[in-house]
Amino acid sequence: MELTRRKILAIGSGTLAFASLSGLPAFAGLADDAVASLTGGKEIGEGLISLTAPEIAENGNTVPISVDAPGAVSVTLFADGNPVPNVATFNFGPLSASRSASTRIRLASTQNVIAIAQMEDGTFQKASSNVKVTIGGCGG
Numbered sequence: 001m002e003l004t005r006r007k008i009l010a011i012g013s014g015t016l017a018f019a020s021l022s023g024l025p026a027f028a029g030l031a032d033d034a035v036a037s038l039t040g041g042k043e044i045g046e047g048l049i050s051l052t053a054p055e056i057a058e059n060g061n062t063v064p065i066s067v068d069a070p071g072a073v074s075v076t077l078f079a080d081g082n083p084v085p086n087v088a089t090f091n092f093g094p095l096s097a098s099r100s101a102s103t104r105i106r107l108a109s110t111q112n113v114i115a116i117a118q119m120e121d122g123t124f125q126k127a128s129s130n131v132k133v134t135i136g137g138c139g140g
Contacts, residue, residue, distance in 0.1 A: 031080035031114065038076055038116055044126045049075070051115045051127035057107065060133040065113060066102035069125070072117040075101060081111025107133050 035044075049069040057063045067090075069075050077087040090101040105113070114128045 030083075031078045031085035031112075034078060034085050035114065035116055038118075039124045042124055044116065044124045046126050048119070048125045049115060049117045049127045051113065051129050053113050053129040053131050055130075056132045056134065059135050060107040060109070061135075062104045063107050063113075063131060063133070064102065064104050066100065067115045067117075067127070068100040069115070069117040070099050071119050072099045072125070073120055075099075075115055075117045077103075077105065078114040078116065079105065079107055079111055080114065082106075082108050087113075107131060109133055 049067060049072065052066045052068075054063065065077065067075050067077070072092060074089060074091045076089045078085045079087050087105045088103055092099050107113070110130070110132045112128050112130050114126065117125045117127075119125060
């Protein structure tokens with residue numbers, strides 16, 4: 001095979017396009033794996049918990065997040081666009097007056113924030129919100 005300048009440019013641009021596209025869903029896959037590991041593959045319901053997050057975050061370094069999960073034993077927050085998707089876990093004891101928590105998290109870019117709550121009966125509930133980040137928090 002004779003390599004001409006045209007063939008080298010075609011191969012190089014094809015390789016660059018493939019490399020840029022193949023890296024996009026990697027972090028989302030990490031979040032899906034982490035959620036599956038937490039739930040043990042059980043079905044996840046929606047609607048019993050609420051997640052409050054800003055629609056647009058000016059700075060990804062400090063994004064305020066709050067979750068209200070009546071009847072939950074624990075709540076885990078995930079950010080599907082971060083290199084490490086597991087952001088925080090809140091555990092509630094039987095005498096907890098309120099099953100809610102709030103914190104500030106760091107987001108690398110525009111992405112989904114997902115809250116998974118394990119309920120007292122062993123089931124799981126989910127709430128999610130898409131947060132648009134204008135300035136990334138993880139080195140972006």
